């Protein structure tokens with residue numbers, strides 16, 4: 001799989017480029033590799049990335065393409081989701097203050113006018129409130145034009161923190177969280193090793209919204225396979241409706257040719273869906289959504305049909321667009337152009 005199906009909109013992997021390390025150590029070659037990836041990331045600031053001393057692979061949501069990235073953690077504290085290979089080779093750790101402080105000071109010297117920052121890696125919200133507040137305070141001090149800081153978060157990061165701690169982090173300036181719902185089907189949540197039940201997804205996401213965060217959530221089409229598609233659609237719509245995130249993005253499952261861990265987790269009877277089946281699944285989900293003023297997108301390159309709407313307001317239009325696409329499948333994004 002070539003991008004993050006987790007914790008938000010999905011990221012674009014720098015780590016698929018030359019220099020991707022097996023041991024997670026910083027590599028000088030990444031400075032060169034990053035300079036080469038401007039076209040892939042469609043990021044005009046790739047030279048800036050090239051100057052940062054990243055521990056690759058590095059991921060961020062597409063909507064953070066123009067943000068300065070600081071790796072406050074390395075890897076993912078969970079690192080078990082069946083569909084995610086992003087941080088498999090990284091040993092999780094929270095970076096110590098001395099390292100981070102040096103990175104921030106160095107970056108502020110060259111990029112003082114930065115207004116958006118993304119905190120990597122896979123679940124930066126795992127950091128406790130005191131340390132996160134310290135990091136955020138320092139960032140706002142060093143970057144006087146800073147307007148937005150965001151990060152990936154998983155359900156356990158949110159459940160483990162008190163409401164007061166989340167409010168403190170929010171008030172210190174972390175505004176937006178990217179959060180992977182993936183599915184609302186409890187049986188499937190166990191199979192994909194998400195580490196949370198549907199109720200825990202709802203509770204944790206609502207806790208984030210109540211603390212004042214902007215929540216950008218992600219679901220994965222095709223994740224249940226052919227047999228359980230309808231259950232996945234109905235249950236995912238139920239969970240999304242209960243959360244009512246500010247942003248909701250649909251991605252479509254893409255697997256590498258050989259995915260033994262995914263096959264083991266999902267079982268022998270799991271079957272990959274074709275593009276029309278995925279579209280039917282999306283249609284069922286949209287039919288069931290009960291959302292209020294939620295910006296819904298399926299414009300990620302993994303999807304067969306890019307759509308953008310405000311739900312529930314635009315529900316009828318979306319259903320018409322999907323019906324039209326089902327009648328004219330030649331208009332769907334071809335398989336070969338799905339991978340980035």
Ligand code: SF4
Pocket residue numbers: 005006007076077078079080081084085086087122123154180
């Ligand atoms: S929680 Fe970790 S393993 Fe699961 S999708 Fe997010 S980054 Fe990947």
